[in-house]
Amino acid sequence: QVQLVESGGGLMQAGGSLRLSCAVSGRTVVPYAMAWFRQSPGKEREFVSSMDWSGAPTTYADSVKGRFTISRDNAKNTMYLQMNNLKPEDTAVYYCAADRATLGYGGRDSHIYDYWGQGTQVTVIS
Secondary structure, eight states, X not given: OOEEEEEOOEEXXXXXXXXXXXXXXXXXXXXXXXXXXXXXXXSOOEEEEEEOTTSOEEEEOTTTTTTXXXXXXXXXXXXXXXXXXXXXXXXEEEEEEEXXXXXXXXXXXXXXXXXXXXXXXXXXXX
């Protein structure tokens, strides 16, 4: 059974940094595409960033480009989201997701991903 568990969320002042982790169990992270999404209260879940099956970043949302970095440690079977220069509008529950198919490219469409974590709350105050 594949499980994704996020951690690293918390309360941060604007301009600060956080690193989210997504630990995967039940299979290796290679060779599967993965992604981060987020959801704010009253809003739909939105795409943040994705990586392809090799762990190479494929795309970022315009709102986080230049501030967030997606990465993966295959040895630790964990994906990360480094978030710098946080803004109050980054406040959301952040979810990691993984594709069930191998050798995928990832992407913005949430339907690509079959496995989801439970989410971790990030709150940014000004």
